[in-house]
Amino acid sequence: MLTISLISLLIAVPLFSYRITPDLFNRITSLSLAFAGYLSGFFHVTNLSQGIEVFLLVVGSIILISWANFSINTSRYGSETPTISEYSLLIIFTTIGGSLLISSSDIVSMFLSIELQSFAVYVLATLYRNSESATAAGLKYFLLGGLSSSLILLGTALIYSNTGLTHFDSIYNLLSVEDIDSGVFRGVQLGIVLIGVGFLFKVAAAPFHNWAPDVYDGTVLGLSQYKIKRLLTYSTISHVGFLLLALSMNTQESVESFIFYLVQYTITNVNVFIVLLALGYIISNTPYDIEFIEQLKSQFGQNPFLSVSFAVCLFSIAGIPPLIGFFAKQIVLYSSMNENNASFIGYYFLSITAILVSVISAFYYLKIVQAMYFEKSTSFSEIRSSDGERSTIELSESTLYKATSVSNLHSVAIATLTIVIVLFIFQPIILLNSCHLLALSLFYY
């Protein structure tokens, strides 16, 4: 389904782009992603890769909904602004890469899937071609992404040169042999370590996370951030730590907690960004995005429901009960302190560190909430950017009260995700059972 959509769009873009409106392109791509997810879900509901793939496709569909309904020529980025067909194609390429990566069972297909996904994201980072920060971010991402891809490639080459195998099962079977040659074993180990480092680079796990804030926004730590997207990037890095903690234990419970954490974090993070986009559209009435926390001042007075949605997401990310994020943290920490892992004192240390980091990170989420609810907006404010250059943001009352430009689908997506985050506590068994099932299917199928 996805392949057919991609081919259709590739043909349609050059042939009919003057007749098909950008909105239509967006809706068609969003629909094809949702439909592909629906079909996949019907045929393979108990398989781990299919389950995550369905989720990935639905998330891709929701992301496309939040594209602005503006005439792009009004953008500050000049005439060379991205069109919706480019954006949809890039999202579909990334989604295909992700889907193939989930299902890949061979190091060659794994590498090719990662590259397919990464190339689309490199282009996505530089979508605003006339923007200096976007170009710098894209270049940095491309160079560091290239470095991590090289590490993965070197790792796969080492494994292949030592074993002559590329299939995961075959490599596992070879390594299970008791009297395996120590040279081969060391070579494969080194290869796996290199692939692991490459993956840690890709997911922006500390200490390989330095590229992420620049790519997301444009080098100080999370607590001292006043740029909202950088702050959210640092938050992502800390959540990747939680995910890796769950993954490192490799028990049935930890895999279950990993899947649950991944699902809830994706839902919450997608909602954070689409609410931020909606606030940006409303505040400036152009496809501007919110850059500084200052811009969110007194938004509770101007846009109370959007502010409530944003606060709910931030509280959930901070792990405040009874929101979904709290249960995700609880389940990860519970599985790490389980009696089966009691012999590994390191897990206790990691868990306590994770709890401390969660408490500290709650401070910077609350800082945003404070700005939205308790601080008065300034009509004209100057904010110092990270490199010392002063930038000016106009927040006049007339700008704040401009008519809303958030589309119906966009607001429905925000409402639905917010309701899922808040009401999860009343019927948690559906999601928890699904995660349990997916985790068990990994171990016993």
Add this chain to the structure above:
Amino acid sequence: MPMSATVIGALLGLGTQMYSNALRKLPYMRHPWEHLLGMGLGAVFANQMVKWDAKAQEDLDKLLVKARQANERRYFDDDED
């Protein structure tokens, strides 16, 4: 159970559409047919969720039996040896 799922789903659909209008600072009941559509979709979604839950529980029970058998084979067979 299906009745309560339908009612809860319809209420959730209605609530979502009203919240969606509130997000855009529009009257809560603007375009009532959208609310009707939301209620219908909510009812269908809630019923699908109930079916999914029952199926997941069934699959889970099967897998747990399979897991127990695998563990028994692993430990008790070793003891017999």
